Amino acid sequence: MIKRVAMTLSGCCFASAALAHEPGVVLPDLTVSAGRVEQVQGQTIAPISVIDRETLDQRQARSLDDVLQEIPGVTASSGPRRDALQPTLRGLSDGRVVVRIDGARQNLQINHRGQTFFDPALLQRVEVLRGPASTLYGSGAIGGVVDLRTLDADALLASGAVHGGRVFSGYQSNADERVLGATLATRQRGFGLLGSLSTAQANDYQDGNGERIAFSGSDSESALLKATWAAGEASNFSASYLSFDDESLSRVTADRPRGDVIVRDIQQRTGSLRYTFQPLGSALWDLDVSAYRTTVDMDEQPEDPTRPSIVNELQTTGLDLFNTSRAVTGPMAHQLTYGIELYRDEQVGLENGQPRPQFENAEQAVMGAFIQDRIALIERAALTVGARVDRIKLSAERQGLESIRYTEVSPQATLSVVLTDRLDAYLSYAEAFRAPSLRELYVGGQHFPGNTFVPNPDLDPERAHNLEAGLLWSRSGVWNTADRVHGQLSVYRNDIDDFIEQIVRGDGDPAMPNTTRFENVTEARLEGIELELRYDHPRYRAALIGSRVRGDDRTQGDPLAAIPADEITLLAAWRAVEGMEIGGRGRHAATQDRLPLTTDPDAAGVAPSHAVADLFASWQLGSALRLDARIDNLFDRQYRRAVNLVPNPGRNLRLQIGYDF
Template identity: 45%
Template sequence: MSSLPRQSLFHSPHMAGHRSLSRRLRAFGLLLGAGTALAAGTVPMMALAADAGTGEVQLAAGRAPVQLDPVTVLGTRTEKTVSEVPASVTVVGAEEIRQRQPDDLGDLLDDIPGVEMSGGPRRTAMQPVIRGLTGERVVLRVDGARQNFESGHRGRIFIDPSLLERVEVRRGPASSLYGSGAIGGVMEVETINPGTFLEDGEPWGGEVGVSWESNGDGFGGHAIGATRLGANAEALVGFTGFDADDLENGAGETIPFTADDVRSGLVKLVFRPAEGHQLTASYMQFRDEHIIPSAANTNTNSIIVDRKTDQKTMTLGWRFDGNGNPWLDLDAKIYRTETSLDERRLDTGRFDETDLATTGIDLANTSRFQLGGFGNHAVTYGVEAYRDDQDGHRNGDIRPQYPDAQQDILGLFVQDEIVLFERLTFTPGVRFDQFDREASGLESKSDDAVSPSISVAYAVTPWLNAYASYAEAFRAPSLTELYATGEHFPGNNFVTNPDLRPETAKNKEIGLTLSESDVLTSGDRITGRVAAFRNDVEDFIEMQVQFLGYPGTTTRNNVQDARLDGVEFELAYDAPLWFASFGAARIRGDDRTEGDALGGLPGDKVSLGGGLKFMGGDVVTGWRMVAHDKQDRVATGEAVTPGYAVHDAWVSFQPSDGGLRGARFDLGVDNVFDKAYRPALSELDDPGRTVKLTAAYRF
């Protein structure tokens, strides 16, 4: 949940339909009051003190620590707690990643309001969906490196969650900071760090573990080692693997081609050459071998391939906090992402190679100063430049459907956070992007875009903030959209469109954020957010197939304007002995060109969750439910999706002392009641009941 130190969540079957924003805000207050009354009757008082050196919460014996409001840099590129950000941001931390035992990012994000995964349970076919926008309309980054791969129905998320320490999601347009593609939002994942496995003074450390899943009879394992390289450097090496057969849905039916053979590895080096400086180098590789349809995120099984997915992400980063100089707070990254899909068709032996390499640099600095009576300023400015090189081959020859092409994008951005009268923060920003594309034997194309944004935040009280924002965003046409030629299918050929324009978005949002500790008892915390938005998207790029004549044609055109409206709500309470949370999202979309409902949207979603902490937090158990209402507001040709509710339960045991100190055991049951269902954004059923067990030892 946005603005929350997220624990487990669940969704109830239905959410209220059409309510005005004022009624939703009143409901927010009523729910908060109900939660307060409930907690007052069940949570005992406890002793708490803060360690001045670490900021960690120290509790009386038998009391588990409470998670603090997480810090994010995704919302503004400056460090802020989530509740301070004038945008909808969610942070999923390391503890929740371990508790959920995720097979993919969808297992971590399925209960966040406004966030979904499309593509079904085939892990390499998944696409992020934020506020109804998917594909390249969402920026995806790993350790700051862009993941720009996109090819038809083949998915674009190639990550093993067991190597992740943190996931952040920003919902809503963000091109003023992140450039092309941030129409729907931004998703950033951070891999594990050496310091996580090195206790104070210890020269080395690590973790080994094994896992098992009942659905698909899956087995996995991981081994992570970290060491100190002198006083100022640390290194980490980690490997993971997972093998599983085809999954089954809640009716006991096999979900075809969902078996996996996954291997991942990570190498990371952290070096601190001087006070305030930190250099980080990392290399991560993901590899999956499986039999899968070529159109992997559909239920079409006409072309089955033996597919090898291989992605390598390399980053080199430099952080300098200024060492007391307010004019310097530097974050620089150089990166390269290489994605390769090799597919051999089982019936004919046809061999396709689909490759994309992204090489880039991202440099940002923040200067802080006072300007007389015009407030305190934090000016963030920088440059991002990257090149996409793609090429495709079929049986060794050039494949025009995925043409040899490249694009160069250069972006310059500046943002000023201005604090006036201590309570009022005014944040204007703007980014300019220049993009040039070319393909062998085809017309080159250049274009540019300006993406302004502005937000105003006001601290109503020390625990309640209100904000309003306006942001414009864009997505440049992809190389395949611009340059694909050759045969689409027998009797139909691709035709290029050199006049294709970028998609653009204009988003308005208002919201309230809540963050307060010691509400009912010493050491507890309540956090929340309610946001309402309207996003007007113009020049949607759509593939149009013309069957008249022979051969027919397929081309991309700017054919659609759309309006997306929505409301998102989140509330969480965390105390030393228990926790609870609630979330809801409602998104409506209209095709303003045709006057019909906009397709590709999820049904209304509601989440609820809660759990208990025992033995000072050594044992944590919880339950969550995710529910979607029936989705009958669909575009012409789309099927109506029935509503459903899915329940999960879990328990974690991590002894803090004694002979088992360092061990951890996680037991979870996903889809407890073995519900058979299909999400609105998938053509495949989701898995039925799945028992998960992980045993790990940290040394």
């Protein structure tokens, strides 16, 4: 069998157990599953990064932006207001990234609003797969996948414990944010039950110039109920219910500095059932089945009584089933993963209780089937090939809007080679697609005074063709038996045909004056390079992370909008005594002046270069009490990330105390 297959280094997490390790103890391996096959990190066929609970605690994560830090080529865009945040992977966002919570797809797409809403305090781990992944995840995975997994009883309780819990309280100085949370768990005879509640209230934050960013506060409540049952050695069941509520002042265009003031009430509910069948030593069965429903209600009540009240609702119901079988044919070993995915989106839009054409009552039904074979060719090489077929039907209630059908095929191939005992290489080609959203196809009504949305049932899906090459260097025992170094270099080019953009036309346009329509207007190309180098030792750690993305409209020759700036991050931490770690992080972003021509008065201008420094410290006092402290933006710099239209927060002191019992 090959020693390592198709290379990646993820690297966003350092195992929490390492904080208490003594010199001479080997650091534990980490596993990932976002590629649908659980395997040791560094042996996956795509760049996958992992953020574990230890890392989320140390960051005192309160938003998607906190979760996605320190991953090359990844950021949270459209913020910093939390009701607008979206994941951006390799320059792609806005429905071009698949987001899942406990296997449930989060498919909401409305301009100027976020895609999914959750409290990071209820997460156990996050996996981020960078690059096109439609072969395994279907429509929308042009940029990659963000897979969120919630807490369960086994994750919370110490080995051998039957009952237990955790309470925590946090504070952030910039927005005067106050956080409270409590979790209780029990397990016995193979059954586990966990319940968790959290609440957070934050005022408007201030930028580095001391200016208050209006309507950036939030008032949220979250809850999680999760049951698990180990029914024998092979079968495992789980059921989870996750809720999120936030009723806060905001803007209709939450990602912009201007817009009508509203009270936005967000209610998200995600229910998931999961069954796994993994007989020990079985070559035939490694089965994973999930059924789910996600509902997002976004009610918007205007501050101006003459403006209409708005309701946007999306309900997604789905089934995801896959199995992995292993076999040997002659000199080749096969790891065959195959499955089906079914889901339905049903959206409802109301304006003062009547149908709202800007968010048309419509539905989407998707059926996908996929197969992937990882073949060990010889001792030092492996080939992974796969394909997925998706059939998609979209329809709207309004008379005169046609039903639309698409059939898409997404192939993928990766060749990986072990060059030396410490150096691996891979070369991959993958195709991915994104079907037009219900809103893009069927949107109607007024866009703004004097301008009207026009539906476009002739939209074609976006189709991506990604070529990628990478090197992975890994070495343990550099200076002693307990340390290790990981390094990864990835280079990619992603060509996207029929890129969909919103086109706003004025009264001077002879064809469709004073209209807005989504159209296939662009042949886009995104090219990038990602570098990651990490050193980990039981007493200290360090990291160098860098990324560069270039996005161009190959039709017009202009740069693409909302492309991240070139960034480099340095991190260093010292585990001074057992249970205590102190460290710092510095991030430098280059000037982002590669911008398209636009008449949008709120469009992002040049984002100047900036450097931001953070300090952090963690103390684990015995087995029960944990303290975390950090200062973000230590020097109170004024800056705006290139993927945002609103300035980022200034200096922010974060404190959190947690008690396990």
